[in-house]
Amino acid sequence: MSTRLSRGGRLIDRSRPLRFTFDGHHYRGFAGDTLASALLANGQTVVGRSFKYHRPRGLVASGQEEPNGLVNLGAGHRMEPNQRATVTPLTEGLTALSQNRWPNLDLDVGAVNSAFGRFLPAGFYYKTFMWPRAAWKHVYEPFIRRSAGLGRVPEGRDPDLYEHFNVHVDVLIAGGGIAGLAAALAAGRSGQRVLLLEQNGWWGGRAAVDGPEIDGTPAAYWIEQAVKALEALPNVRLRLNTQVSGVYDHGYVLACEQLDGVGPRQRLWRIRAGKIVSAIGAIERPLAFAGNDVPGVMLASAVRDYLANWGVSVGDRVVVVTNNDDAYRTALAVHRAGLLVPVIVDARPRPDGELVRMARDLGIRIEAGRGIAKVKGRRGVTGVTLCALVGEGAGIEDIACDAVAMSGGWTPSVHLWSHAGGALAWDDDRAMFLPNPERPPRQHDGSAMVIPAGGSAGELRTAGVLASGLSAGAQAAGGEAEPHIAARDAEEGPFLPVWVMPQGAKTSLKRKMWLDFQNDVKVSDVELAAREGFQSVEHVKRYTTLGMATDQGKTSNLNGLAVLGQTLHVPIPAVGTTTFRPPYTPLTMGTIAGVAKGPLFQPIRKTAIHQWHERHGATWEPVGLWRRPFAYIRPGEHVENAVNREVLAVRNSVGCWMPRRSARSS
Amino acid sequence: MLILTCPHCGVQADETELSPGGEAHLKRFGPESSDDEFLGYLFHRQNPKGPHFERWRHSFGCGKWFLAARDTANNQVFGTYPATLAEPSDRLRERISAARPGWGFEPGAPSPDAEVAP
Ligand SMILES: [Zn+2]
Numbered sequence: 001m002s003t004r005l006s007r008g009g010r011l012i013d014r015s016r017p018l019r020f021t022f023d024g025h026h027y028r029g030f031a032g033d034t035l036a037s038a039l040l041a042n043g044q045t046v047v048g049r050s051f052k053y054h055r056p057r058g059l060v061a062s063g064q065e066e067p068n069g070l071v072n073l074g075a076g077h078r079m080e081p082n083q084r085a086t087v088t089p090l091t092e093g094l095t096a097l098s099q100n101r102w103p104n105l106d107l108d109v110g111a112v113n114s115a116f117g118r119f120l121p122a123g124f125y126y127k128t129f130m131w132p133r134a135a136w137k138h139v140y141e142p143f144i145r146r147s148a149g150l151g152r153v154p155e156g157r158d159p160d161l162y163e164h165f166n167v168h169v170d171v172l173i174a175g176g177g178i179a180g181l182a183a184a185l186a187a188g189r190s191g192q193r194v195l196l197l198e199q200n201g202w203w204g205g206r207a208a209v210d211g212p213e214i215d216g217t218p219a220a221y222w223i224e225q226a227v228k229a230l231e232a233l234p235n236v237r238l239r240l241n242t243q244v245s246g247v248y249d250h251g252y253v254l255a256c257e258q259l260d261g262v263g264p265r266q267r268l269w270r271i272r273a274g275k276i277v278s279a280i281g282a283i284e285r286p287l288a289f290a291g292n293d294v295p296g297v298m299l300a301s302a303v304r305d306y307l308a309n310w311g312v313s314v315g316d317r318v319v320v321v322t323n324n325d326d327a328y329r330t331a332l333a334v335h336r337a338g339l340l341v342p343v344i345v346d347a348r349p350r351p352d353g354e355l356v357r358m359a360r361d362l363g364i365r366i367e368a369g370r371g372i373a374k375v376k377g378r379r380g381v382t383g384v385t386l387c388a389l390v391g392e393g394a395g396i397e398d399i400a401c402d403a404v405a406m407s408g409g410w411t412p413s414v415h416l417w418s419h420a421g422g423a424l425a426w427d428d429d430r431a432m433f434l435p436n437p438e439r440p441p442r443q444h445d446g447s448a449m450v451i452p453a454g455g456s457a458g459e460l461r462t463a464g465v466l467a468s469g470l471s472a473g474a475q476a477a478g479g480e481a482e483p484h485i486a487a488r489d490a491e492e493g494p495f496l497p498v499w500v501m502p503q504g505a506k507t508s509l510k511r512k513m514w515l516d517f518q519n520d521v522k523v524s525d526v527e528l529a530a531r532e533g534f535q536s537v538e539h540v541k542r543y544t545t546l547g548m549a550t551d552q553g554k555t556s557n558l559n560g561l562a563v564l565g566q567t568l569h570v571p572i573p574a575v576g577t578t579t580f581r582p583p584y585t586p587l588t589m590g591t592i593a594g595v596a597k598g599p600l601f602q603p604i605r606k607t608a609i610h611q612w613h614e615r616h617g618a619t620w621e622p623v624g625l626w627r628r629p630f631a632y633i634r635p636g637e638h639v640e641n642a643v644n645r646e647v648l649a650v651r652n653s654v655g656c657w658m659p660r661r662s663a664r665s666s
Numbered sequence: 667m668l669i670l671t672c673p674h675c676g677v678q679a680d681e682t683e684l685s686p687g688g689e690a691h692l693k694r695f696g697p698e699s700s701d702d703e704f705l706g707y708l709f710h711r712q713n714p715k716g717p718h719f720e721r722w723r724h725s726f727g728c729g730k731w732f733l734a735a736r737d738t739a740n741n742q743v744f745g746t747y748p749a750t751l752a753e754p755s756d757r758l759r760e761r762i763s764a765a766r767p768g769w770g771f772e773p774g775a776p777s778p779d780a781e782v783a784p
Contacts, residue, residue: 249681249741252667272669272680421740439740444669446742446765 001380001402002306002314004041005337009311010220011202012037020094022071023105033090036062036069037310045295045314045380047071047085049100051549052520056105056379058295060517062086062305064199064243064585065283065554067518072097072151077159081151082550082586089201089260099151122525122532122544160265164594167271169195169237171476172253174244174416175279177205178214178462179454181226182469182485183277183476188236190477195271196236197255199243203227205281206301209308210329212462212489219462242269246582247276247419250444254582256591266591274443275451275476278416278435279469280584282455283554285408287321288523288563289501290393290512291375292406299555300327300407307333315403319384321345321372324495326460327407328355331364334405342399345370347389347501353493370396371501374509375404392504409495411558413456417441418580422450426573427458431497433558433577434458451476462487499562515563516556518549523563530567537576540564547578550586617642668736673746675728687721690733691753691773715739717762717769719754722746735762 009032016031022039029038036059039047047069048057057068069085073096081099088094098105171187173180176198184196204223207214214222230236242257253276255269284299286292298314300322306312317340320331331341332355341364346356349369360366373387373395381402385395412432414424423439426432435457440448453472454465466485474481500513500523513523525544534540537560546560547553553560557578565572593601605625618629619639631642649655668681677683688711695707712718718738723731731749735758736742744765745758759771 249667250669442740442742444741444743446744 002040005311011309029090035088036085040312062302067551077156079154162590163264165269169193170274172273173277176203178207179465179469180279183473186470186473187477188233190479192477194236196238197242277472279453280413282410282412287406287408288513289372290509293514294375296381297404300330300405303405304330304333317401318403319401320405322407323347323498325353325492330405347498348496354490393502415580462489519545521546526563672724674730683726685723685725690719690721
């Protein structure tokens with residue numbers, strides 16, 4: 001079970017305890033916690049139910065990409081559905097409710113869907129609810145409506161304030177990890193107006209968790225110094241808690257800032273930028289094995305994030321399953337925290353990098369060329385069954401554990417590159433889509449508008465991340481490249497593109513391999529869609545609903561493409577990739593509207609004689625944004641009497657009508 | 667949101683300051699023209715993927731009409747010029763040809779046959 005460790009957690013302040021409730025239960029956390037880390041610290045591993053099968057769902061990630069940890073936040077006017085627990089800062093008295101379960105999280109009536117899962121395959125709704133026609137209105141639609149939708153709609157009007165900022169900058173840097181900081185240092189030196197925006201409440205991204213050495217110092221120290229240096233530059237502005245949401249034509253960018261305290265709740269930055277550096281990192285991929293949706297199966301990076309950032313262990317016995325070296329960092333972190341890593345299941349036949357050797361030296365068992373045949377447990381992981389990666393999934397050995405850390409490699413976040421039309425190119429060695437520098441999104445003068453750096457440019461090693469940040473910053477500001485920053489992290493061995501484990505898995509296993517956790521799309525669904533003739537990824541996506549949930553497939557799209565490619569026997573780039581559209585994560589309508597609501601939505605325009613009309617009892621007729629008197633009501637009259645009186649007056653004496661808009665009649 | 671430089675007042679105008687006016691350099695056909703010519707003038711447009719000449723009005727600025735050469739595929743703007751010019755300048759045309767080899771300026775509406783192309 002997950003719990004809070006007595007030590008560790010670089011982001012929490014243990015001297016400031018906070019109270020909160022989840023589904024009416026009272027819990028405690030610390031300042032600096034997210035709702036997700038606080039739930040895990042309290043042993044709450046089940047945080048919701050899945051959309052279609054109502055299966056218990058636990059947290060998978062630690063950041064914006066989280067597919068499962070969606071909650072109704074707050075109450076009454078301030079209730080907000082579908083808030084990601086992983087990026088919700090814990091506050092005193094926070095109230096959250098789990099979603100998509102009835103009557104409660106432990107007992108869910110809809111879970112019967114899960115038992116009938118094999119009868120609810122891809123396209124089920126399209127195939128089943130077609131006829132008879134009359135049944136649609138009275139049977140099917142009410143049924144679907146009741147079972148559809150995550151979260152609840154808030155009651156009443158949103159009482160909060162929102163505002164817009166209009167900003168012009170020469171260089172906008174999205175992402176305040178070490179790539180973004182390096183880019184800001186390089187661009188800042190040129191004297192141009194630089195704006196650096198970071199979505200989280202801290203600088204440095206993952207670097208402080210993974211702990212490479214930068215410039216001869218620990219990463220955390222270098223980050224601190226870099227931020228100090230940037231704060232000293234008058235032409236550089238820095239903002240935390242501000243996510244670049246979308247990139248549009250000719251350097252127009254929207255970003256959303258989360259505010260706290262008095263005043264507006266969120267601020268929408270409307271930015272016109274000369275150049276945009278996309279330093280928004282990469283997102284880890286899950287692996288598809290049977291039972292990979294059981295609460296307790298998480299991304300390997302998230303497991304070490306919870307340890308390092310919030311002092312939370314996700315389990316006492318953590319099995320690591322991977323196709324790359326990076327996940328060994330999780331095994332080492334878990335081991336160093338005094339917890340157990342019963343086995344590292346490595347899909348590669350002969351893993352041998354620096355991290356692998358470190359794990360071996362610590363006596364951690366490594367099973368090479370193996371996969372996970374299935375995860376045992378229903379409301380939480382109780383163990384895994386190992387199998388040969390190349391086989392059909394015959395069990396070799398059962399290993400007891402209460403958490404699984406999985407890593408299928410990393411997917412560069414190319415969203416900001418792609419929003420305004422940047423093309424992608426497939427890198428076969430590293431199995432990732434990367435920005436294609438030949439076809440960038442363009443500024444009005446034809447130059448490249450977005451320059452990728454760090455993880456979002458496919459750089460995953462510290463030295464490469466820093467170098468690409470420096471060169472992107474210099475290029476964006478039109479300046480000289482900065483001097484090199486030395487960095488040291490572990491040498492990594494090659495990664496093996498493995499998507500489904502085991503490789504020859506039977507259908508019974510594939511029906512339990514989740515690709516899209518939020519929308520309940522499994523490997524078997526994508527294969528079925530392919531068999532039924534869907535070949536374009538855009539069609540498969542709509543047929544299966546892969547990647548169409550509120551997370552927009554941040555953890556599922558590439559795995560889905562890979563499975564589709566394997567089924568159709570074509571390489572992944574031939575399947576194509578889906579279009580990335582803004583916003584990067586959902587924006588509230590309040591933020592988009594800003595102050596343009598209520599009386600300010602369409603401010604009423606008044607003519608010079610408006611007050612004269614008012615004094616004479618005018619009732620108004622809207623003419624666009626203008627108001628024109630409809631009738632002048634005398635004491636004791638209704639509108640109808642007043643109109644009749646005027647009609648009679650015109651009939652018996654004389655009338656004067658000004659047929660032009662009252663705007664002009666004044 | 668596009669940025670176009672108004673050739674009259676020199677302002678780098680945001681799209682919100684501008685009103686679009688459709689394809690530029692149309693040859694006007696009046697009451698004496700044939701039905702086909704009039705139809706083409708009213709309805710047939712080139713709608714290319716690539717360099718496109720279009721009319722814009724600096725409505726919330728100087729108020730004047732101007733023309734812009736913009737690539738519809740990637741929004742690169744090759745230049746803007748006053749709407750009083752009957753044709754884009756040679757310099758502008760050379761600039762577009764250099765950026766898009768094989769491109770040639772074809773004024774006016776496409777022939778009626780063009781619309782049945784697959
Ligand atoms: Zn103008």
